[in-house]
Amino acid sequence: MQLILAEKPSVAKNIADALNVKGKKDGYYEGDNFLITWAFGHLLELYDAKDYDSKMARWKMDNFPFIPSSFQYKVKSNPKDRSKPDWGVQKQLKTVHQLMKRTDVEAIISACDYDREGQLIGDSIIYKQKPKKQVYRLLLNEWTPEGVKEGMNRLRPNQELRPLLDAGMSRQWADWVIGINLTSVATLKYQKGKGKALNIGRVLLPTLKIIYDRDKEIEQFKPEEYFKLTAAFKTKDGETYEGTYIEEKQEKFNDQNVLTRIQDAVTNKDANVIDKQVERKKEFPPYLFNLSNLQGFITNKFKGWSSDKVLKVAQSLYEKKLITYPRTSSIALDESLVGKTAKVLKVHSENLPYKDEITFKKSKRVFNNQKVESHSAIIPTYMKPKQLTRDQEIVYTAIKNRFIMQFMPIAESEQTLLKTKVDAEDVNGYFLTKGKVQIVEGWKKVDHIQSKDVILPKVNLNDQVSVVDAKVSSHMTKPPKRHTEKTLLKVMETCGKSYKEEEDAGEDSSDEEMLGSILAGFSIGTPATRAETIKKLKDIGYIKADKKNLICTPLGKRLVESFPIPELFDLEFTGRLEKTLSDIEKNRVKKDQFLDLVFSFTSDSVEKIKQAEDITINEIKSSKNSNEVLGKCPVCGENVVDSYVAFSCSNWKKGKGCSFAIWKNDKYLASMKKKPTKTMVKSLLKNGRAHVKGLTSKKGKKFSAYLKYEKDPDKKYFSWKMEFK
Numbered sequence: 001m002q003l004i005l006a007e008k009p010s011v012a013k014n015i016a017d018a019l020n021v022k023g024k025k026d027g028y029y030e031g032d033n034f035l036i037t038w039a040f041g042h043l044l045e046l047y048d049a050k051d052y053d054s055k056m057a058r059w060k061m062d063n064f065p066f067i068p069s070s071f072q073y074k075v076k077s078n079p080k081d082r083s084k085p086d087w088g089v090q091k092q093l094k095t096v097h098q099l100m101k102r103t104d105v106e107a108i109i110s111a112c113d114y115d116r117e118g119q120l121i122g123d124s125i126i127y128k129q130k131p132k133k134q135v136y137r138l139l140l141n142e143w144t145p146e147g148v149k150e151g152m153n154r155l156r157p158n159q160e161l162r163p164l165l166d167a168g169m170s171r172q173w174a175d176w177v178i179g180i181n182l183t184s185v186a187t188l189k190y191q192k193g194k195g196k197a198l199n200i201g202r203v204l205l206p207t208l209k210i211i212y213d214r215d216k217e218i219e220q221f222k223p224e225e226y227f228k229l230t231a232a233f234k235t236k237d238g239e240t241y242e243g244t245y246i247e248e249k250q251e252k253f254n255d256q257n258v259l260t261r262i263q264d265a266v267t268n269k270d271a272n273v274i275d276k277q278v279e280r281k282k283e284f285p286p287y288l289f290n291l292s293n294l295q296g297f298i299t300n301k302f303k304g305w306s307s308d309k310v311l312k313v314a315q316s317l318y319e320k321k322l323i324t325y326p327r328t329s330s331i332a333l334d335e336s337l338v339g340k341t342a343k344v345l346k347v348h349s350e351n352l353p354y355k356d357e358i359t360f361k362k363s364k365r366v367f368n369n370q371k372v373e374s375h376s377a378i379i380p381t382y383m384k385p386k387q388l389t390r391d392q393e394i395v396y397t398a399i400k401n402r403f404i405m406q407f408m409p410i411a412e413s414e415q416t417l418l419k420t421k422v423d424a425e426d427v428n429g430y431f432l433t434k435g436k437v438q439i440v441e442g443w444k445k446v447d448h449i450q451s452k453d454v455i456l457p458k459v460n461l462n463d464q465v466s467v468v469d470a471k472v473s474s475h476m477t478k479p480p481k482r483h484t485e486k487t488l489l490k491v492m493e494t495c496g497k498s499y500k501e502e503e504d505a506g507e508d509s510s511d512e513e514m515l516g517s518i519l520a521g522f523s524i525g526t527p528a529t530r531a532e533t534i535k536k537l538k539d540i541g542y543i544k545a546d547k548k549n550l551i552c553t554p555l556g557k558r559l560v561e562s563f564p565i566p567e568l569f570d571l572e573f574t575g576r577l578e579k580t581l582s583d584i585e586k587n588r589v590k591k592d593q594f595l596d597l598v599f600s601f602t603s604d605s606v607e608k609i610k611q612a613e614d615i616t617i618n619e620i621k622s623s624k625n626s627n628e629v630l631g632k633c634p635v636c637g638e639n640v641v642d643s644y645v646a647f648s649c650s651n652w653k654k655g656k657g658c659s660f661a662i663w664k665n666d667k668y669l670a671s672m673k674k675k676p677t678k679t680m681v682k683s684l685l686k687n688g689r690a691h692v693k694g695l696t697s698k699k700g701k702k703f704s705a706y707l708k709y710e711k712d713p714d715k716k717y718f719s720w721k722m723e724f725k
Contacts, residue, residue: 007113182609484550
């Protein structure tokens with residue numbers, strides 16, 4: 001009997017289906033040869049600081065830096081009460097460990113995601129039990145039945161994946177140490193008032209700095225006026241075309257008078273076509289998606305999408321066996337996947353109107369081991385979807401279409417350049433005209449991409465034409481565009497290195513290809529974490545979204561301009577840390593070297609913050625309590641007033657022991673997206689119940705109800721009751 005541990009219940013179900021394991025038990029599946037169980041992502045988490053030392057329960061500047069001599073794990077905490085373990089997680093962990101101890105289990109197989117986080121999830125659960133049985137690793141890029149069976153035939157000893165675990169632990173421990181220490185001392189030093197902490201993170205701050213820098217460029221930008229001269233020419237057949245005046249390779253002029261003089265000189269004059277170049281250009285399809293490019297494509301094309309949402313939808317498609325592993329940085333496929341890819345293409349080409357144009361070929365653009373970093377690019381699997389949500393359909397169609405494009409004919413266009421010289425004195429330049437006609441639509445058919453043709457009249461070299469109009473136009477230089485999630489993801493992926501954005505992939509994406517190989521591992525965050533970083537920056541109030549644009553908030557600006565640890569904003573510094581984690585995965589760098597660097601940096605940073613100038617970066621103004629009497633306490637008869645965190649009995653405030661309170665963060669009300677109000681509390685105290693509108697059900701529907709807040713006769717505490725009449 002072999003025990004297989006999957007990362008999630010849905011993946012365990014996929015494995016069970018593939019291996020024909022039918023017996024569903026409490027927390028696992030059982031068949032003749034396999035037991036299949038699951039985690040819920042991380043079942044174990046690192047100790048909180050107070051778990052190591054009780055004095056860390058309160059933040060005091062003297063307690064930092066705090067770096068444990070060894071890192072320990074505990075059962076994941078209950079999100080509603082972090083002092084207690086999560087009951088469901090604790091139960092599942094016990095199930096997994098009991099299965100590991102079964103005498104009929106000969107080997108354990110970790111089937112968590114094939115990345116450093118998946119390795120950490122599986123190993124932390126398995127090795128907490130100190131098993132004496134052999135542990136293997138199932139490494140898959142997709143959860144199709146075929147993929148699972150193939151993977152089971154090439155299991156690897158789990159010990160071979162030790163570098164991947166080291167990278168996962170290094171990332172986790174480093175982020176814990178930097179986060180706990182610098183968030184704590186920064187909050188103590190730079191924040192006034194009680195509230196959310198001033199969040200400091202290894203990946204958060206450089207990402208914030210990217211947006212800050214762009215905002216600063218826009219703020220400091222001074223628009224400048226420039227001028228262009230365009231002329232309209234008539235051919236001998238009476239057709240017209242336009243050209244832009246070029247002199248010494250320049251088409252923008254600062255001095256309007258220069259162009260006005262030329263305008264006067266060319267008006268109503270004859271001209272000659274002095275050069276005509278016609279070139280047939282190939283337009284290659286954009287590369288296969290990696291996660292960042294997929295997120296950029298979707299967030300740019302569809303309203304209301306965030307990169308975090310794209311990842312969640314892609315993950316759901318992966319767990320439904322419809323796409324390959326989404327958290328990848330690669331834009332090509334491993335060369336070993338040639339046969340499998342041909343089968344996938346055949347499945348998805350069957351009913352397409354242009355299926356006769358689809359030809360499978362093994363090209364270096366698609367199959368290239370040098371462009372694969374851990375995981376291949378995202379493509380559909382051979383399984384066709386039966387039912388998708390609207391969101392899933394958007395992401396799935398984008399991935400499928402990008403895949404099919406690779407095997408369609410290369411698009412071709414005919415591009416024409418005309419140079420027209422006017423017969424006039426003191427006019428040294430010429431007028432340039434560009435034309436483009438799509439000759440072969442090719443891969444553009446897949447996404448219905450319409451090329452904008454600029455059709456020129458029939459004009460030949462040395463033809464004589466005449467100037468029928470000439471205009472000088474005024475223009476203003478434009479500031480850089482604000483960052484969107486698409487552009488931000490690209491900068492994070494390349495750590496700020498310059499790149500040529502491939503909007504429609506009109507030419508071969510050689511720059512993108514080069515970056516893929518040179519910058520492997522040198523980035524801000526990983527494909528899996530970048531979306532989460534952007535979401536967190538919004539949630540903690542360092543940036544905000546204005547439609548598609550991302551903008552630094554005043555708090556974010558103050559943090560960048562005042563926080564005294566410049567390395568944390570430095571893309572190069574962060575990129576080197578991420579590159580070192582990548583090198584740990586590849587067994588080129590040892591975990592302890594990296595952690596020593598991080599611990600030393602953290603200790604130095606804490607001391608710098610302590611010695612830095614006392615300033616306020618964030619001030620949280622507490623809402624002053626009105627001391628308005630809302631009613632009489634149902635327990636002792638004293639006044640109920642508005643305190644900072646609750647509507648509570650004044651005897652409780654005076655320390656006389658009455659515990660009646662309606663908490664402002666009441667979890668029952670929060671579950672229906674409501675908070676208690678003064679009006680609600682007044683009605684409860686006066687009438688015994690309050691009519692509450694705008695409550696939200698679990699299915700997201702709004703409703704109204706009467707709420708009562710009554711003491712349970714058998715217990716000491718009050719609880720809510722709902723009525724509809």
